[in-house]
Amino acid sequence: MPRIKLVIEYDGSNYHGFQSQDNAHTIQAELEKQLFNLCHEKISICGAGRTDAGVHARGQVVAFNTDSRIPPAKWTIALNSFLPDDIRVLSSSEVKHDFHPQFHAISKHYAYYIYRRQSAATFYRRYALLNRESFDITAMNQACRFIEGSHDFRAFCAAGSTAKTFTRTVSNCAMREQGSLLILDIKADGFLYNMVRIIAGTLIQVGKKRIEPEEIKNILESQERARAGPTAPPQGLYMLAVEYNC
């Protein structure tokens, strides 16, 4: 039974997140529904990460077993002809029988978009966090240096996490400007629940001079969620890519 890996992109605005839930319109449920329409086979998919409602993906990875004889590279065009235009398959390939998109990931790359404008978000209302204040980007990047490395990120993890270990290694964390957008780029071997959104919310406080860059070190050491900034809203978050060894 072949196992297929898909790299997908989606606009999460109209979905209740990635993972299937009873009576909720989710990315997973939509994919499984259209896989059924395509090959008349009940297929269960698993993904590299469970994005929340309103969160977007440019490179989510999913995998599934199938009896279908569709050639691996053809799943892209075949499935796209069934999927709604806010979910798109970017590529498809065959993988080993034991490939797991989440457990075999060696790194994940996320971005958080902040839209800087005095008036209104309008065209970015579903795609970024609007911020009217000015930012000290140098201070934000100084704070990013304290995020990088291996740390216990318990202070940057939402309550209700089922994680067993809280140490993660952030290989890259930086702010970059792209026109009116201010973008947090962050890459790690894994992320705790809401970790990127809490880091974004904390870096915004640094940019507004409400938290000193050096304070990040103390927040990490405290392991107290209350010491970090607020959780930035979902619509600014993008899952960009997932890397594998295989």
Next chain:
Amino acid sequence: MPRIKLVIEYDGSNYHGFQSQDNAHTIQAELEKQLFNLCHEKISICGAGRTDAGVHARGQVVAFNTDSRIPPAKWTIALNSFLPDDIRVLSSSEVKHDFHPQFHAISKHYAYYIYRRQSAATFYRRYALLNRESFDITAMNQACRFIEGSHDFRAFCAAGSTAKTFTRTVSNCAMREQGSLLILDIKADGFLYNMVRIIAGTLIQVGKKRIEPEEIKNILESQERARAGPTAPPQGLYMLAVEYNC
């Protein structure tokens, strides 16, 4: 009775165009409804241009008479608290009693967005025309030179236009690149029905080497709609700004 001018911006994706029609969800109907909710007064607005379904605006201008004593500059914040987040008032001011947003306009500025990508539009599906082919941008800009100036634009006007004269003066027409976007910037003293979208559709044919840049001259002279390219779809079109002498 004061007359108020508003500069507004809207994401046209969820509207059946600007102008009120029976039982249709339009920008005008939504504005008039929220003006009623704000000042309990039946207010009729008129706009600088009637954008079609799916067309966006970053600087549409509307005006209306009112008995309300809301100070002119306060309409922005007052009305925004009632409007949905896909329609935003950017500024408000008092104007002369005879000010008409359409008839007194001395120039209008539009943009048409083309999104160049091999895979799918996804995040731009409502905000640009997806195009997978490569473009000869130099040829497109050569064609733009023939669009500029005073011409009879009958060949670039949709059937069913109620225009009495077909001569318009295009003061600026140019293609510019902005990352993955290729943007047509066009400014004129006025536009015929669907004129920008037909010019965009024709320039795309030039970019794909199906129409020679010099052919624009012949198309204009022919005054035949069939000689120009297809009408580019609405979601790439943005009304950017309207200028007045007063």
